[in-house]
Amino acid sequence: MEYVVDLDSFHGPLDLLLYLIDENQIDIYDIPIAQITDQYMEYLNLTGDFDLEKLGDFLIMASYLLTLKSQMMLPGKQEEEDEESDHMDPRDELVQRLLDYKKFKMAAEKLERFKNGEGKRAFYREMPTKISLPQELTASADSLKILILDLWEKNKQKQNFFQVPKDDIDVGEQMEVILKLLRKRRDGILFQELFHNIINKKELSALFLALLELMRLQKVKAEQENDFGIIKLYPGRGRKC
Amino acid sequence: MLMREEIKAAVEAILFVRAGRVGLDEIIEIMDVPLFDVIDIMREMVAEYQEANKGLLIKEVDEGYVMCTNPDYSDYLVKMTEPHKQKLTPAAMETLAIIAYSQPITRAEIEKVRGVKSERIIANLLEKNLIAEAGVKAVIGRPILYETTEEFLKVFGLTSLKDLPPLEEGLDV
């Protein structure tokens, strides 16, 4: 392939797949999985510097395609297809996802045109300034008291339980937190400093994993002068982030 | 007691000044007219504007009303204003489209359609006030639901969600 691959221009793996299908003028209901998988993998291999977190989404799709490919190559599939049974083509799910995705992608393009004033659209009044409507907050001091007492009561009851974080904590996100901090403090930070705001174990482990990953990528350098001494973290010389 | 035409005129002035949604409750409070009368008067007024085929329309939105231009004249307004002050990336547009057509919807559901993590884009749309949280879904984990806002309608020149272009199945790949 002679083109330069820019994975960033695709919004996700489904977008890339749609592109490949379009490029090869393939019938979406009869995708030659082997061919598409090969091309897809080639794209991933050719891609240059790419955001780690985003690449993950593409890799998940890659493994899914490889699974499909191996399923399609299993013997006996051919005969089964002749039977008018409720046999499922292993590609059905992928087709459905592609169709769903395409539907919204086209809607997004239509919306964009609306926004740009192509076709009929309504207009609303321009606000002379954003603060044209004075807003006054209302609240009562008594409610503050009730709230704080409630919270203390809840925390008392909760103390013996583990704290469950509300959201999943993302290693990629934590990596960015660390890099951002190091960009601000180029003369380095203490290892402990990194963890002072942590409120639960899950977050702690995500942050620690993120740190290890950054060290592996040489984006962060850790130095410890003697055994059990303090560990200092510096921005590394790794690839730009 | 106010005359019917006076109430209409006052509401007209109020809608004009607000440049956004005016709640039914606000109209009742400002005008001091019973709810039943207001609903009836507003229904009449919305129809009158529609029929007159003038430059302006009144639309009912979410237990309230908003005044906007008649889409028939959008050609002239495009020449005058810059409607696309809000720059959105294709990925943000895609996410917004999914939310617009499937609201209320959770982050996991959005990510399933897109096939990519969408946390940052959602945070960005929230910040731009194009979407808002709409409670939580009654499933395990109680994930947050998202919906589009009035600002969304304004940016895209829609008078209501019913104006969204119909979704087409993407058959012709």
Added chain:
Amino acid sequence: MLMREEIKAAVEAILFVRAGRVGLDEIIEIMDVPLFDVIDIMREMVAEYQEANKGLLIKEVDEGYVMCTNPDYSDYLVKMTEPHKQKLTPAAMETLAIIAYSQPITRAEIEKVRGVKSERIIANLLEKNLIAEAGVKAVIGRPILYETTEEFLKVFGLTSLKDLPPLEEGLDV
């Protein structure tokens, strides 16, 4: 060629969206109609609005036009533009309660009591000027401390922090 009524409707839409003066020259350019016609049409339109005694008026100003509200209904508009009472969200109230009773306090400490991330809420309270930064805490990381503001006292109708309802009596409940 555009019909007279169409031109009027389009001008109406233009005046509405602009929320300010629209020059005669602009109208001519946007609508592509001769000056003489525009002047004539606008004169008619100004008169029609006047006679209809509706909520809106069109005024000629300085070789241009503005759309404004009919002064007859200014009483209602005064009522409407009175400060819009806005309530704080439950999450913001909760966070504010913690800060009010434990100030100065760091974000990590607030999050420990609430059990959830509170970054966005704190940013929001800062923006509303209900809390302010109050230096940093002398611990590792030197986290920012927060305290309530004068504005907080005003909103909650307190003359000083000493007026906060005492917590002791509440503990018996």
